[in-house]
Amino acid sequence: MPIHEKSxxxxxxxxxxxxxxxxxxxxxxxxxxxxxxxxxxxxxEALQDEIAALPGGEFIHRCWQCGSCTNACTVNALNPDFNPxxxxxxxxxxxxxxxVRDKDIIWQCVSCNKCTYACPRDVFPxxxxxxxxxxxxxxxxTPKSPAMVFDEEFxxxxxxxxxxxxxxxxRRFFARTGQSLFQDWxxxxxxxxxxxxxxxxxxxxxxxxxxHPRTRNWDAASAAIAEYVTERKEADRRALGLDTQGAE
Amino acid sequence: MTGKxxxxxxxxxxxxxxxxxxxxxxxKAVGKALDLDLVELKNWNCCGAMEVKNxxxxxxxxxxxxxxxxxxxxxxxxVMAPCNGCYHNLKKAEYDLANDEGxxxxxxxLSSKAGHKTxxxxxxxxxxxxxxxxxxxxxxxIKARVKNSLKGLKVANYYGCMYTRPRHIFPxxxxxxxxxxxxxxxxxxxILAAAGAENVDYPLKTACCGGAHTxxxxxxxxxxxxxxxxxxxxxxxxxxxxECPTCHTGLEMHQVRAEKVLGRKTSVKxxxxxxxxxxxxxxxxxxxxxxxxxxxxxxxxxEKGLV
Ligand code: SF4
Ligand code: SF4
Numbered sequence: 349m350p351i352h353e354k355s356x357x358x359x360x361x362x363x364x365x366x367x368x369x370x371x372x373x374x375x376x377x378x379x380x381x382x383x384x385x386x387x388x389x390x391x392x393e394a395l396q397d398e399i400a401a402l403p404g405g406e407f408i409h410r411c412w413q414c415g416s417c418t419n420a421c422t423v424n425a426l427n428p429d430f431n432p433x434x435x436x437x438x439x440x441x442x443x444x445x446x447x448v449r450d451k452d453i454i455w456q457c458v459s460c461n462k463c464t465y466a467c468p469r470d471v472f473p474x475x476x477x478x479x480x481x482x483x484x485x486x487x488x489x490t491p492k493s494p495a496m497v498f499d500e501e502f503x504x505x506x507x508x509x510x511x512x513x514x515x516x517x518x519r520r521f522f523a524r525t526g527q528s529l530f531q532d533w534x535x536x537x538x539x540x541x542x543x544x545x546x547x548x549x550x551x552x553x554x555x556x557x558x559x560h561p562r563t564r565n566w567d568a569a570s571a572a573i574a575e576y577v578t579e580r581k582e583a584d585r586r587a588l589g590l591d592t593q594g595a596e
Numbered sequence: 597m598t599g600k601x602x603x604x605x606x607x608x609x610x611x612x613x614x615x616x617x618x619x620x621x622x623x624k625a626v627g628k629a630l631d632l633d634l635v636e637l638k639n640w641n642c643c644g645a646m647e648v649k650n651x652x653x654x655x656x657x658x659x660x661x662x663x664x665x666x667x668x669x670x671x672x673x674x675v676m677a678p679c680n681g682c683y684h685n686l687k688k689a690e691y692d693l694a695n696d697e698g699x700x701x702x703x704x705x706l707s708s709k710a711g712h713k714t715x716x717x718x719x720x721x722x723x724x725x726x727x728x729x730x731x732x733x734x735x736x737x738i739k740a741r742v743k744n745s746l747k748g749l750k751v752a753n754y755y756g757c758m759y760t761r762p763r764h765i766f767p768x769x770x771x772x773x774x775x776x777x778x779x780x781x782x783x784x785x786x787i788l789a790a791a792g793a794e795n796v797d798y799p800l801k802t803a804c805c806g807g808a809h810t811x812x813x814x815x816x817x818x819x820x821x822x823x824x825x826x827x828x829x830x831x832x833x834x835x836x837x838x839e840c841p842t843c844h845t846g847l848e849m850h851q852v853r854a855e856k857v858l859g860r861k862t863s864v865k866x867x868x869x870x871x872x873x874x875x876x877x878x879x880x881x882x883x884x885x886x887x888x889x890x891x892x893x894x895x896x897x898x899e900k901g902l903v
Contacts, residue, residue: 572709
């Protein structure tokens with residue numbers, strides 16, 4: 349296992365001495381930065397099992413820390429703190445506190461599957477990222493991410509009717525995340541389209557938002573899915589040692 | 597290879613009935629112009645796009661399995677999905693049903709409760725619109741049918757994430773000469789080259805547009821899209837050809853957003869590959885839905901003498 353490098357070199361773990369002499373040698377100034385020794389006692393020994401119990405996290409145990417996932421990652425290229433390889437390491441070591449430090453960016457995985465393509469061990473790191481986001485929410489470390497709100501809005505429409513209507517997903521997502529539908533760029537986008545679109549299509553789109561598209565005879569499927577989702581949510585909470593009553 | 601897939605089951609998916617309407621229109625129009633028959637799946641359901649798998653991947657498998665059952669019941673062994681998301685999900689369902697006991701159990705249980713038969717992996721093959729045209733008409737066939745060559749049009753072919761990744765769900769790719777490649781996909785390049793286009797060497801063919809978070813993490817998506825747009829311009833492309841309604845809409849939306857929010861204007865146009873192919877086959881702008889795109893390509897098409 350590689351050393352626990354990142355947390356060791358965090359600013360709060362470093363001590364700078366203005367004047368320091370060791371064995372008669374002056375080591376102050378630039379060279380007087382030391383990493384303080386410390387003990388780690390707050391392991392969550394079940395952390396890997398908890399992630400593995402959530403959908404997508406099943407194969408985390410296979411990781412051998414080659415770093416191919418992070419090297420390939422789309423989001424890592426934009427933000428070096430987004431580091432799937434490192435998070436998998438923390439999870440496998442049980443460093444819950446360290447993992448939670450990055451709680452606000454883990455959900456930003458764009459599901460491009462570059463990591464999964466690159467991984468020589470079939471860890472399916474994209475799934476691990478999703479499992480980790482779920483874990484953070486279930487454990488109460490983060491509120492629902494905007495991405496999760498979107499997934500829920502979208503999925504609940506599919507579960508209810510078998511189909512989705514883009515406009516409705518958009519409106520409900522914006523409402524739930526408190527965003528205005530009247531943002532500059534959205535207005536510019538829609539204005540551009542309205543001047544060009546044929547009337548017949550506009551009418552069709554308008555009608556879709558009144559008569560929502562749906563799959564016929566979907567009720568039985570919808571009920572079966574709802575039952576499965578409830579069961580699944582309870583199982584996820586149980587795997588994390590949480591009260592199943594909290595499942596929505 | 598040509599001559600395959602003359603008549604296939606067609607799975608448009610929700611996006612093609614909504615924001616990707618122009619893709620639906622142009623795919624059908626191209627099929628007609630090429631004498632290929634599309635029979636829409638009866639009473640299909642949403643594949644779950646990129647969202648349902650985040651609630652539970654096995655539900656995604658069930659949703660796709662239901663659509664595959666419909667294709668089977670209608671007597672088809674091939675279903676064609678032009679949307680990368682639908683294509684990916686149907687392929688993924690095939691893989692999971694063949695390899696994962698848990699997915700099979702959930703699909704069985706949900707299918708029986710929903711009152712239809714359980715789909716068995718291997719009964720139906722899923723193909724993308726690119727396979728459909730490549731395998732049934734081929735490059736020579738396209739060349740023979742071109743009425744309005746795309747000559748002089750510089751195209752960056754953009755395939756996106758879900759057409760190539762992850763590799764294990766596409767057993768037919770990476771099989772050497774003639775087959776599609778996951779690392780260097782070329783089917784769209786081949787088709788448009790046959791239609792006369794000048795394809796530029798575009799290094800971001802399979803880069804991500806951030807489509808999964810297009811609204812939930814707009815800043816990330818805008819940066820990713822801007823990178824796709826500026827690179828296409830730097831490669832000399834007039835237009836980015838797309839094969840996925842999510843990528844297409846994302847590129848159009850974030851092109852506008854990049855301009856409004858980051859002040860970065862880019863002028864490369866975005867068209868579905870079926871729109872470009874349709875125009876080459878002699879269809880009108882209206883027939884392939886050019887006016888339904890956010891990114892108005894009319895001037896470009898005029899300038900190139902294509903309309
Ligand atoms: S799927 Fe997520 S973690 Fe994997 S490479 Fe893409 S953004 Fe990174
Ligand atoms: S590519 Fe796979 S094996 Fe390598 S570090 Fe990432 S998850 Fe682990």
